[in-house]
Each structure stands twice: as structure tokens, then as C-alpha cells.
Amino acid sequence: MNxxxxxxxxxxxxxxxxxxxxxxxxxxxxxxxxxxxxNMCLSSRKDVRNAVxxxxxAFGSWSERSAFNRGxxxxxxxxxxxxxKEQFILELQKQGSTKAxxxxxxxxxxxxxxxxxxxxxxxxxxLSAVNPVSSSHFNFTTCESMGIVGVLAPQTTSLxxxxxxxIPAICSGNTAVLIASEKLPLCAxxxxxxxxxxxxxxxxxxxxxxxxxxxLPVLASHMDVNALISESLGSLEIETAKAAVDxxxxxxxxxxxxxxxxxxxxxxxxxxxxLKTTWHPIENIGGTTSSY
Amino acid sequence: xxKNTTKKQAPSWDYSPSLESTSHITILPRYELFINxxxxxxxxxxxxxxxxPATEEVLSExxxxxxxxxxxxxxxxxxxxxxxxxxxxxxxxSKYIYRIARxxxxxxxxxxxxxxxxxxxxxxxxxxIDVPLACNHFFYYAxxxxxxxxxxxxxxxxxxxxxxxxxxxxxxxxxxAWKIAPALAAGNTVVLKPAxxxxxTALKLAEIIKASGLPPGVVNIVxxxxxxxxxxxxxxxxxxxxxxxSTNVGxxxxxxxxxxxxxxxxxxxxxxxxxxxxxxxxxxxxxGIINGIFFNQGHVCCAGSRLFVQENxxxxxxxKLKHRxxxxxxxxxxxxxxDIGAINSKEQLTTIxxxxxxxxxxxxxxxxxxxxLPSKGYYCRPTIFINVAQSSTISQEEIFGxxxxxxxxxxxxxxxxxxxxxxxxxxxxxxxxxxSRIFNLTTKLRAGVIWANTYNKFDPTSPxxxxxxxxxxxxxxxHGLGAYLKMKV
Numbered sequence: 001m002n003x004x005x006x007x008x009x010x011x012x013x014x015x016x017x018x019x020x021x022x023x024x025x026x027x028x029x030x031x032x033x034x035x036x037x038x039n040m041c042l043s044s045r046k047d048v049r050n051a052v053x054x055x056x057x058a059f060g061s062w063s064e065r066s067a068f069n070r071g072x073x074x075x076x077x078x079x080x081x082x083x084x085k086e087q088f089i090l091e092l093q094k095q096g097s098t099k100a101x102x103x104x105x106x107x108x109x110x111x112x113x114x115x116x117x118x119x120x121x122x123x124x125x126x127l128s129a130v131n132p133v134s135s136s137h138f139n140f141t142t143c144e145s146m147g148i149v150g151v152l153a154p155q156t157t158s159l160x161x162x163x164x165x166x167i168p169a170i171c172s173g174n175t176a177v178l179i180a181s182e183k184l185p186l187c188a189x190x191x192x193x194x195x196x197x198x199x200x201x202x203x204x205x206x207x208x209x210x211x212x213x214x215x216l217p218v219l220a221s222h223m224d225v226n227a228l229i230s231e232s233l234g235s236l237e238i239e240t241a242k243a244a245v246d247x248x249x250x251x252x253x254x255x256x257x258x259x260x261x262x263x264x265x266x267x268x269x270x271x272x273x274x275l276k277t278t279w280h281p282i283e284n285i286g287g288t289t290s291s292y
Numbered sequence: 293x294x295k296n297t298t299k300k301q302a303p304s305w306d307y308s309p310s311l312e313s314t315s316h317i318t319i320l321p322r323y324e325l326f327i328n329x330x331x332x333x334x335x336x337x338x339x340x341x342x343x344x345p346a347t348e349e350v351l352s353e354x355x356x357x358x359x360x361x362x363x364x365x366x367x368x369x370x371x372x373x374x375x376x377x378x379x380x381x382x383x384x385x386s387k388y389i390y391r392i393a394r395x396x397x398x399x400x401x402x403x404x405x406x407x408x409x410x411x412x413x414x415x416x417x418x419x420x421i422d423v424p425l426a427c428n429h430f431f432y433y434a435x436x437x438x439x440x441x442x443x444x445x446x447x448x449x450x451x452x453x454x455x456x457x458x459x460x461x462x463x464x465x466x467x468x469a470w471k472i473a474p475a476l477a478a479g480n481t482v483v484l485k486p487a488x489x490x491x492x493t494a495l496k497l498a499e500i501i502k503a504s505g506l507p508p509g510v511v512n513i514v515x516x517x518x519x520x521x522x523x524x525x526x527x528x529x530x531x532x533x534x535x536x537x538s539t540n541v542g543x544x545x546x547x548x549x550x551x552x553x554x555x556x557x558x559x560x561x562x563x564x565x566x567x568x569x570x571x572x573x574x575x576x577x578x579x580g581i582i583n584g585i586f587f588n589q590g591h592v593c594c595a596g597s598r599l600f601v602q603e604n605x606x607x608x609x610x611x612k613l614k615h616r617x618x619x620x621x622x623x624x625x626x627x628x629x630x631d632i633g634a635i636n637s638k639e640q641l642t643t644i645x646x647x648x649x650x651x652x653x654x655x656x657x658x659x660x661x662x663x664x665l666p667s668k669g670y671y672c673r674p675t676i677f678i679n680v681a682q683s684s685t686i687s688q689e690e691i692f693g694x695x696x697x698x699x700x701x702x703x704x705x706x707x708x709x710x711x712x713x714x715x716x717x718x719x720x721x722x723x724x725x726x727x728s729r730i731f732n733l734t735t736k737l738r739a740g741v742i743w744a745n746t747y748n749k750f751d752p753t754s755p756x757x758x759x760x761x762x763x764x765x766x767x768x769x770x771h772g773l774g775a776y777l778k779m780k781v
Binding site: 126133137226237241246274276277278279280 | 428445446447539542543546547550551558560715730734735739740741742743744745746749751753754755756757759760761763764766769770771779
């Protein structure tokens with residue numbers, strides 16, 4: 001007798017838990033042959049708000065962790081993903097990739113996470129400066145995390161695009177609310193399971209599935225989201241950019257071939273950083289000069 | 293105007309006036325637009341008057357650029373970018389900028405006096421801060437022009453093209469320098485619009501630029517009001533908008549360029565916290581409070597307009613603060629003794645007075661310096677409000693005048709929460725003798741510039757700019773270059 005397969009229920013990921021959408025709604029994305037690939041949560045405006053609340057709550061302690069510790073945790077994500085490689089390969093195939101494409105995508109995703117894990121305790125050294133001001137002050141500029149980054153995952157990939165935007169944003173101490181690819185959402189939720197078992201504190205990453213046109217304006221206009229990153233948004237670009245203005249969200253769009261080794265780097269991290277300049281006086285009373 | 297409710301406490305002593313001479317300066321009766329290194333009459337045929345806010349006397353009349361004039365300036369900038377500036381080697385670009393810096397230094401005194409006449413700021417500040425900093429800014433960025441590849445590790449960068457720059461009236465020449473110097477060093481050409489109340493030093497800078505031999509069209513200066521600025525923002529052939537001004541206008545600009553691909557830097561408003569702990573050197577801190585809020589009549593985006601004093605020393609600090617306020621010299625900005633000059637415009641004075649009324653109506657206790665106000669011109673007494681609530685209008689909204697709201701706190705955590713509880717995040721000051729506490733605070737305050745045991749210090753090498761609704765992008769220092777470059781694909 002054939003064994004009855006256990007099908008997976010895909011839920012959303014908020015504050016380290018896997019609730020269903022509060023709306024109770026779902027949608028069924030289809031593969032290339034028109035078959036449904038799963039019932040996904042059709043997340044609502046309220047889910048976005050809940051996710052932002054969770055992200056804000058997580059921000060303080062995540063951004064204050066040592067850079068080394070964040071590096072360890074990001075590396076741990078790669079370890080967990082490595083262990084579940086096969087699951088992602090199958091899931092990508094279910095969404096229309098060939099086996100070879102799927103393998104390549106998962107391996108690149110793992111390696112990209114390791115790459116950013118290494119940046120955690122280095123970007124600040126490369127991007128900071130000691131500024132030689134003319135007055136008697138020690139003056140330096142360092143990077144700080146920005147806050148909550150809204151991420152619209154690239155639409156044409158299920159895993160690698162999401163990883164390419166999300167990981168540089170969180171490796172610098174930001175927390176994130178991510179909207180998964182509408183048509184290829186499976187890996188986003190399975191990736192949430194990876195995050196959940198990787199020492200990433202709850203709320204650092206929150207992942208929603210659903211209709212982009214419904215969720216993006218809510219995320220873009222949310223007053224407690226500090227930045228918004230995505231691929232170019234086409235017909236949604238102007239409306240989204242305008243919605244982001246009310247709290248002067250930092251908005252960045254990237255067009256890259258995420259399957260390329262080159263689509264990663266320091267500047268994906270630096271966009272979601274703030275620069276802080278500190279002035280500290282240097283006592284200069286005696287006027288003694290050391291000549292030796 | 294609010295009634296002056298408190299008596300003068302400090303003994304007063306008078307200095308004889310020490311007026312800076314105006315005999316060595318030239319202000320033309322009329323200024324045209326500066327396009328292609330030529331003085332061009334505006335097609336609008338319109339002019340507006342610029343006045344001395346300290347005396348209400350008309351200084352000159354200034355061309356009012358319309359859409360067509362702006363288009364002319366942008367075309368000049370585009371042509372100069374394509375034909376000349378993008379083909380000028382970085383080394384030569386650098387030398388042009390050095391030339392401008394030197395010429396500015398040579399005419400520094402004239403620039404200072406004109407700045408004081410047009411903006412109302414004390415000559416002491418124009419002479420010792422605005423103008424030297426403006427010169428030094430050109431000096432600093434001149435040297436970057438041929439070293440850009442060192443600024444962005446492993447990332448080739450290139451110029452954006454034509455930069456549209458709109459600057460405010462509080463530091464007219466300095467803001468022009470902050471905008472133009474890095475833009476040129478990075479290889480862009482420029483269309484700059486000074487604020488309508490303070491066009492004169494930008495036009496003097498245009499004369500200097502012409503004299504420097506900078507190729508025509510590389511820097512164009514178009515004068516006018518808000519509609520002129522809007523024409524720059526909306527011009528389709530501009531690649532970059534750099535704006536310093538109010539958060540409100542910043543948002544209008546950001547909406548206008550949504551989806552156009554124009555790159556923007558916005559340096560906007562603030563409501564910066566100045567925090568005094570009980571172990572701070574009190575007299576020094578009081579000077580810092582004064583400098584934080586009364587520097588340039590409080591027309592400073594990063595003004596320390598919210599004072600947080602630890603509760604156990606609040607009485608002492610406020611007593612000393614009132615005492616110091618009473619010895620401030622308010623009056624003729626050309627007098628070298630003057631600490632507090634004129635409010636930049638009648639309009640701004642009205643705004644400040646409106647906020648003072650709101651502060652009183654909301655129940656805060658007011659104290660104003662007991663100084664006499666000159667009979668002509670726009671002046672406002674240095675003003676503090678005591679017992680201000682976190683929720684009151686004067687501790688939330690930017691006033692942009694010499695008005696300080698004072699709150700107290702008990703613990704470090706409390707003051708961090710209060711200071712960060714603002715949509716703004718431009719700057720903050722921390723006064724304490726304890727180094728570890730300074731760095732605790734400077735790390736946790738969500739603002740772009742933090743001054744420890746000092747306030748309102750600026751330097752060309754030091755990046756300036758805000759978090760949150762105080763804008764984005766940095767000006768000054770290595771990081772200021774990023775605003776005028778893009779990654780080479």
C-alpha cells in the first residue's frame with residue numbers, strides 16, 4: 001500500500017511564531033502546468049502591522065548584540081540551510097525549477113549567507129572614519145543599524161532573491177518584515193523554519209505571504225518602518241515611493257541577477273545603515289608637545 | 293509678543309559699539325541670474341527685493357527665475373557636464389576648486405559683512421564661523437577630486453550629472469559651499485538656488501566662480517522664491533536633488549521626484565536634545581546650552597532646542613542660565629559685541645512669536661532676556677520655557693528661533709527614552725564628566741551628530757546629517773562624497 005504523504009501547512013512567521021493570517025484568508029499559487037502548489041496565507045493589513053510591532057520589539061536587543069554574535073547567528077542560518085538542502089531543492093522543483101537549477105540556487109543561497117555572516121564584524125571597520133577636525137576634538141563617524149527594514153522579496157525567485165536582500169539587511173542589526181514572492185512563496189516560509197531553528201531571535205525576521213498589491217502599500221506607508229528595499233516595482237513604483245515619504249523611509253531598489261555570484265557585496269549592507277558622527281573633546285590646556 | 297514675566301537678574305554693563313565697517317563691500321543695486329558664467333536677465337522680467345532684517349532697509353533687487361530660466365540653467369549645466377566637466381581630468385577639477393577656496397579666503401571679510409547685512413546674523417559668527425567654514429569646505433573637497441577611488445573600497449564610482457541644489461537662509465554661504473564643493477569634486481555640474489531672503493553671498497560666490505575661470509555652465513546660480521525651487525525639483529534633466537530646509541518641504545520634494553530616478557539628499561529639521569547630567573561642569577554646560585539654542589538666533593537645524601537637565605541640578609542650571617541670558621548682547625549684527633542678531637525675516641519672527649504664545653497657552657513657565665529690542669528690524673528676545681511637558685507643542689515642533697524648552701529627568705534610561713521620542717533625529721548633546729556614560733548615551737541616542745561636552749561644532753571633515761525625519765544622506769567628510777556619486781555598473 002502506498003503511504004499517504006503528509007502535506008505541509010504553510011503559515012506565516014511573526015515574532016518567532018507561526019500563526020495563520022488573522023484574516024483567515026488563503027490563496028493557491030499554481031505551478032507552470034496550472035496545478036496548485038499549496039494553500040498560502042493571504043496576509044492582511046493587520047498581519048503587516050503585527051509583524052512591524054514584532055520587528056520593533058526585537059530591534060533594540062538585536063542591534064545591540066555584538067557584531068561577532070550576529071556573525072555567529074547568521075553563520076548558523078547557513079548551517080541549518082545546508083542541512084535542509086534537499087527540502088529546498090524539492091520545493092523549488094515543485095515551483096517549476098529543474099533539479100539542476102534548484103541545486104544551484106540553494107547552494108548559492110547558503111554560500112551567500114556565509115558571505116554576509118563574515119561581514120557582520122567587518123563592515124563598520126571599512127565604512128567608518130576618524131575625521132581630522134580642526135578643533136580640539138576626537139571626531140569619528142560609525143555605522144549604526146537603521147531600524148526596521150521592509151523587504152519585498154524579488155518575485156521571480158523563491159529563495160535566492162529573498163536571501164540576497166534580507167541577509168545584508170539583518171546582518172547589520174536591523175530587523176525585517178518581508179513579503180514573500182507572490183507566485184513563488186513556498187521557500188520563504190520554509191526559510192522561516194530555518195531562521196527559527198538558527199538562534200535568530202523571534203521578531204528579527206518576520207515573513208508574510210499574500211498579494212503584493214495589497215500588502216506593499218501598507219508596509220510602504222507604515223510610520224514605524226525605517227527603510228524599504230525591493231527590486232524595481234514597475235507600475236507600483238511611483239505609488240510606493242510616495243507612500244514611503246510620510247516618515248521619510250529610506251527606499252532602495254536593486255536590479256540584479258540574483259543567481260550571479262556578483263550580486264552581493266558591502267554596498268547592500270551600507271544602504272540600510274545610518275552614519276553617526278560623534279564629537280568628543282580632547283583636553284588641551286597645558287600645551288605640552290611630545291617631541292619624542 | 294509674550295509679556296516679559298520675569299525680572300532681569302544680572303548686573304548689566306555696556307560696551308561702546310564696535311561696528312564693522314561696510315565701506316569695503318560692493319553690493320550692486322540689481323543682480324541677474326548667473327548662467328554659463330554670464331549675468332542673464334530673467335525671462336520672467338521679475339525682480340524681488342532683499343532687505344537687511346536688522347534695519348528693514350532694501351539692500352538690492354534680485355532676479356526671480358521662472359521655469360524657462362531654470363530650464364536655461366539646467367541646459368547650461370548639462371552642456372557643461374557633457375562637453376567640458378566630465379572630460380576635465382580629476383587633477384584639473386581639483387585645482388579649480390582650490391582656486392575658488394583661495395579667492396573666497398581673499399574676500400572673506402567682504403563676504404562676512406554681506407552675510408551679516410543680508411541674513412541678520414552677528415558679524416562675529418559670520419566672520420569666525422560661516423565664512424571660514426565655507427572656504428575650508430572648498431579646500432577640503434578640492435583635494436578629494438583626484439582621490440575618489442580611495443573613498444569607496446572595491447567599488448568604482450562615477451558622477452551623477454547635473455545636481456539641483458536648494459539651500460536655506462540660515463547659513464547662506466556655508467550651505468552653498470556644503471552643496472557646491474562636493475558636487476564639483478565628484479564631477480557633477482550644478483544649478484543652485486539660494487533662499488529668497490539671502491541671495492547675496494551666493495551671488496558674490498558666483499562672481500568668485502567666474503573670476504576663478506571655472507568653465508561656463510559648471511556652476512549656475514538661479515535666484516527666486518519657492519516656485520523657482522519647484523522648477524528645479526521638477527526639471528526632467530536633473531539627476532540629483534540636494535535640499536536643506538524644512539521637513540515639510542523635504543517631503544513635498546520627495547513626493548515630487550517619486551519614481552523619477554532622481555537621487556536625493558535631504559537635510560531637514562530637528563528638535564535636538566541637549567542633556568545635562570549632575571556631574572557635568574555646570575558653567576561650561578550653561579555656555580553649551582546658550583550656544584546650542586541661541587547661536588545664529590536659533591536658526592539652526594541642529595539647535596539644541598530641547599534641554600534635559602537632571603532633576604537634582606535643575607534649579608541651579610536654570611538660575612545660571614537666566615543669569616547668562618541676561619548678559620547676552622542683542623542688537624545691531626554689525627556690532628562686534630553682538631551675540632544675538634536679527635531674526636532673518638518678518639515671516640520667521642511671526643512664526644517664532646506664534647510658538648511663544650502656544651508655549652504660554654500650554655502652561656509652561658516663560659523667561660526672556662531683559663534686553664532692549666532695537667526700534668527697527670526683526671528681533672526676538674532669547675526665550676526659555678521651564679516645566680515643559682513631553683507632549684507640548686514647543687517640545688515637539690521645530691521653532692527655528694531662540695526658544696528653548698526645558699524638561700527634567702532622573703535616570704539615564706528615562707532621558708534616552710525622552711530624547712529619542714521624536715520623529716526627528718538630527719543631533720544631540722551630552723554633558724557629563726563620565727566617559728563611559730558619554731559613550732553609552734552617544735550610542736543610544738538616535739541622531740546623526742552627537743556632541744559630547746560641546747555643541748554646534750562643525751568641520752568640513754565631519755559628516756553631518758540626520759536619522760528618521762531629519763532627512764537622509766550626509767554632508768561633509770568622506771561620507772559626503774557618496775551623495776554625488778553612483779556606482780559604476
